[in-house]
Amino acid sequence: SxxxxxxxxxxxxxICSGFFICFFLLRLFLTACPSQLCRRSLPPPFDPPTSDFLTPRDPYRGWSPIMASSSPIDxxxxxxxxxxxxxxxxxxxxxxxxxxxxxxxxxxxxxxxxxxxTISGNSQTLLQNVITYLNKxxxxxxxxxxxxxxxxxxxxxxxxxxxxxxxxxxxxxxxxxxxxxxxxxxxxxxxxxxxxxxxxxxxxxxxxxxxxxxxxxxxxxxxxxxxxxxxxxxxxxxxxxxxxxxxxxxxxxxxxxxxxxxxxxxxxxxxxxxxxxxxxxxxxxxxxxxxxxxxxxxxxxxxxxxxxxxAGDDKKKKKKNDEVQVDASTKGQTTKTTPTxxxxxxxxxxxxxxxxxxxxxxxxxxxxxxxxxxxxxxxxxxxxxxxxxxxxxxxxxxxxxxxxxxxxxxxxxxxxxxxxxxxxxxxxxxxxxxxxxxxxxxxxxxxxxxxxxxxxxxxxxxxxxxxxxxxxxxxxxxxxxxxxxxxxxxxxxxxxxxxxxxxxxxxxxxxxxxxxLKTPPGSVKAKVPKEKKELWDKVALPAIRMHIQPIDNVTDMEPFVNDMPQHIHIPDQGDEGAGEGDTFDDVWGSAPAPPATQTRGAPSSSAAAAHHPSDMPRLQAEHTTAGYREGVTAAKAHSIQAGFDEGYSLGAAIGSQAGQIIGLLEGVTHALAGHDDASLAEAAARSVEEARHELQVEKLFGPDYWNTDGTWNYEVAAKTKADETQEKGRAGEDDILFADVADAHPLIVKWTEVVDAAVARWGIDRAVFADVGEEERLAAQDRAAANAGPQQTRKPLDW
Incomplete structure (x- = not known):
């Protein structure tokens, strides 16, 4: 119709419509198909494409993607x-x-x-039978x-x-x-x-x-x-x-x-x-x-x-078909829980x-x-x-x-x-x-x-x-x-x-x-207002970086100084009444210039120009510096130190988790270096690189997981075991500690599952991660050296 x-x-x-459709499809074809595939070439694997997304798999089955474990699609x-x-x-x-x-x-x-x-009753073809039934x-x-x-x-x-x-x-x-x-x-x-x-x-x-x-x-x-x-x-x-x-x-x-x-x-x-x-x-x-x-x-x-x-998808995906939990004491035995x-x-x-x-x-x-x-x-x-x-x-x-x-x-x-x-x-x-x-x-x-x-x-x-x-x-x-x-x-x-x-x-x-019908979690994409994103880029992210890395240079303050309101006037050499010793009394301003060294009794040029006594620039600089230091001291006591203490503790908890994850994966990589199956070592090395990439500071503390006010935007639940409440000093079942926030971080959750799988696969003893005193550690090393027999053939994983 x-x-x-x-x-x-x-x-x-x-006719024009037909040509238009053909041209439209041809343009889409050339746009969508990778350029190295839109050319005449011999069948694989004789003329392999240069794309890093495709690798030779089988000469009779074409090309397949790189088999990368848990690699996000860009x-x-x-x-x-x-x-x-x-x-x-x-x-x-x-x-x-x-x-x-x-x-x-x-x-x-x-x-x-x-x-x-006229259809007779002795119809022989399929169509005649169908039309007869339709008439009935x-x-x-x-x-x-x-x-x-x-x-x-x-x-x-x-x-x-x-x-x-x-x-x-x-x-x-x-x-x-x-x-x-x-x-x-x-x-x-x-x-x-x-x-x-x-x-x-x-x-x-x-x-x-x-x-x-x-x-x-x-x-x-x-x-x-x-x-x-x-x-x-x-x-x-x-x-x-x-x-x-x-x-x-x-x-x-x-x-x-x-x-x-x-x-x-x-x-x-x-x-x-x-x-x-x-x-x-x-x-x-x-x-x-x-x-x-x-x-x-x-x-x-x-x-x-x-x-x-x-990583954002892993954060939003709250429902899975089967949740597999690995118990450290069972060393590799897995149990399936009830589907959510x-x-x-x-x-x-x-x-x-x-x-x-x-x-x-x-x-x-x-x-x-x-x-x-x-x-x-x-x-x-x-x-x-x-x-x-x-x-x-x-x-x-x-x-x-x-x-x-x-x-x-x-x-x-x-x-x-x-x-x-x-x-x-x-x-x-x-x-x-x-x-x-x-x-x-x-x-x-x-x-x-x-x-x-x-x-x-x-x-x-x-x-x-x-x-x-x-x-x-x-x-x-x-x-x-x-x-x-x-x-x-x-x-x-x-x-x-x-x-x-x-x-x-x-x-x-x-x-x-x-x-x-209900709305599934993650189907509605939350949009960050533009002004909040700008606030994050200009204030929150530099503040996080300041907690992680101390300010050793004046240039590290440039992100804050450049984003300041422009109504503050900075005197220029050409301004009337401005001198070398003139500064503006503001905690975000530049440091006051040191008093000019001059010959005793000779008035400075700035003082002469401003009709001030010769010691006025020095006094102004000293009082400005003192006020600046007092203001910083008061701010540190009331807000900066409190924020630093909280941010440092939370950052340390998350960083400790990330460090243990990367450390265990690196240990697996080193242990597999001499294995007969080279693919195991390659897979382990690839997993370490992916972990290092995803567990960077910029991603762990990025806006995908933190609000502009410094709070987390992912779901965190407190551990409510009674013995933990008594032994670890929890005030109540609803209290959330920094460890809870770190354990619930989506990237930590994702890579913890990878680590648990490695622990279960290779039978790793998690007791090596426990806190052990120096004397006990040295004694254990001595016992291990004394009990060591002749060097045996290397096992698949010689821990």
Whole structure:
């Protein structure tokens, strides 16, 4: 329907549209693909790329990311992978939408070729049997259905078949991606898509065409895998905007793809299959997408790549699927605790997705019927209406949806959908129709995108593909059943009853969304006001650095002096009455100049100029210096010393934790230096470098973890054991000590887990970290030397 208004080549608009889309996709391809891969080269590993993000893995499996343990994805890499996902999704969806406007002519072609005008009872072809069942189905309605809708109902049945097959295949594809990787699963899915489109190219009969749709329904996994990959490389706060990008790809493809497919259908190259040109171009796009993904798409599954989130994401991620705790006394034995409770139930998310798409897809399938009966719309006007929906949805996804938290996006879309159902059931004017279309565009731009984001929040890294696959499966089940249910009610009871039933169903969805779904932690990104950020950069950060490193030079005070208000006047040599001994009495000012040494009895030039006695500059300098020192002394006693004491103690607690972490990792690295397996030493050395990088002072005390007033912005809980309360002098259960703040620091928590894993793996005795007196330490060394036997063969870890 979208392509109907431009499918007649009466002018050059359709051709220009086709060239514009090709140019747009080519530009995105060249922008997103790394330059070293966008060139002619021999297959790997003979001509390896120079990028440091890809390394040779296997000559028959292409390239894979560097297997770095717990290495955060830098923003440039994340942006590049997102571009690859967006380009591949556009290619896939444009190829997929080629066939949508061709269904009526396709089915008419097969009907005229296989089925006679009067269907006999001894039908032999598949198409004849299907049309017979459709006629029986139409006869069950209370009102007659025009025979020209036979093709429409047949196309709807094929669409439902495709959706139901997707409902079966989506969970399988998702679980395979969790086990074998997103890239592997996606390339396997693309092979199935190539077979599907190749069958369409060769489909000279209806049976072959149905086979192509069956293969496509069972193998199509680009959308759900693109969603999973996008969540792999995005943090919690930006996940909603990432889902909006995927939704925007849908809107762009469904706006331009059908038009290009309709234009290609006018070019007939094979008499046995008039639609071979459109099918061939679709096949070319799928093959191009597959090659592009093979060379440009890295693996994103964290379990395989080790590419994790940034430190800020580790701070915000409070819920995990399984928490593994390592006990020092067991030396490597692990115990699994009970999984933490999720914010939203997967069952509720799947149910909301199913019920919503059950009614929404039914309304979509009946919209062209309603506009024809009510307003007499033909293909051209229906195309303009649906084109308007796609355009508004694209604008909303690009400008509004990506800035909204996922739950707010879902709620907004559900309310808009309910409004659309009410308008469609009661409207009698074109203005009301387009108002409903605007609400439908808002719904298309928000609900499914938000539900995907919410589901990804409730899934761990190792199960995200499977959970998103199950969510898509329930949605495709709704898409498969919705058109049959809704069109049946529409033709059996009329427009008012059908849309009233749809409004009731969406009301149930709205109640579930507003009362049952909650906002996951981390989905709302807190924004620091500009003035607070400036305060941090100018005051707080230099103050922290001053506690860490003493001021040994006057230039260390420049950050404070330069940020002072400019209303204080500093005398210049050219100012009237200014002299060498003149200073301004301010604690942030420069130190007073020393008294000028001059011949006894000879007045200074400054004193003569200012008509002061010769000793006035000296007295002024002395009193200014004394006042300056007294002010500093008073300030130190009341505020500076207190702040220093508190900051020093807290900084020492955090620094001690970081030092022990780096020290233990360095010890493991040295112990593994002579191991037979060199990869163990390399991995340990890489872990030490990452720890040193992330545990720098600038990051430990950066604005990601500290507010401008010096307080921490991460969750800290006091240890409330009764024996600790008695022995360590805790005043109460709610008291938080510096040790608690240090233990809860997100970077300390992250690397403590790494250290615990190393302790468990190599059987390290933590008693070596205990405080031992000098005499006891020397005595232990003497005992160890006396008891040492002949030098034995080096063990894997000789502690």
């Amino acid at each position: 979208v392509a109907a208004s431009i499918s007649h080549p009466t002018n050059g608009h359709d 923003p440039a890499t994340r942006k590049r992978v997102l571009k690859v996902i967006a380009v591949s999704l556009l290619l896939d969806l444009i190829s997929f939408t080629f066939i949508l406007p061709l269904f009526p002519k396709l089915l008419e072609f097969y009907r005229d070729r296989e089925a006679p005008s 189905y139409k006869a069950s309605f209370s009102r007659p259905i025009d025979s020209r809708y036979d093709i429409v109902l047949l196309g709807g049945a094929l669409g439902s078949l495709f959706s139901l097959l997707q409902a079966v295949a989506s969970p399988i594809i998702g679980h395979l991606s969790d086990r074998h990787g997103r890239r592997t699963a996606l390339l396997a899915s693309m092979m199935g898509n190539i077979v599907s489109v190749l069958l369409w190219v060769c489909a000279v009969d209806f049976r072959t065409f149905v086979a192509s749709r069956v293969v496509g329904g069972l193998s199509e996994g680009n959308v759900q895998l693109a969603t999973a990959m996008a969540t792999d490389i995005s943090d919690d706060a930006s996940r909603g905007s990432t889902m909006a990008l995927i939704g925007a790809c849908f809107s762009i493809a469904f706006t331009f793809g059908p038009g290009l497919g309709a234009w290609l259908s006018t070019i007939s190259t094979v008499r046995e299959n008039p639609f071979a040109t459109a099918a061939g171009v679709s096949l070319a796009l799928i093959v191009t997408e597959t090659v592009y993904l093979y060379f440009c798409l890295p693996e994103t599954l964290p379990a395989l790549t080790g590419l994790g989130k940034t 409770q999720r914010t939203n139930s997967h069952f509720l998310l799947n149910a909301v997705h199913f019920v919503f798409l059950l009614f929404f897809s039914g309304m979509e399938s009946s919209l062209s019927f309603m506009t024809y009966d009510l307003f007499g719309y033909g293909s051209a006007k229906n195309g303009r209406l649906l084109g308007f929906v796609g355009l508004v949805a694209s604008l909303l996804q690009g400008g509004v949806t990506r800035r909204l938290p996922p739950l707010v996006s879902v709620r907004l879309g559900v309310v808009a959908c309910l409004t659309a159902f009410v308008l469609l059931g009661r409207t009698t004017t074109t203005a009301g129709l387009y108002a409903a279309a605007t609400c439908l565009a808002m719904t298309s731009a928000t609900v499914v995108t938000g539900l995907n984001a919410l589901s990804s929040f409730e899934a761990g890294e190792g199960e995200r593909g499977g959970k998103l696959g199950i969510l898509r499966s329930w949605g495709q089940l709704g898409r498969g059943l919705g058109p049959i249910l809704f069109t049946s009610v529409y033709w059996w009871a009329g427009r008012e009853v059908a849309y009233g039933m749809g409004a009731a169903g969406i009301t149930v969805v709205a109640v579930a969304v507003f009362s049952g």
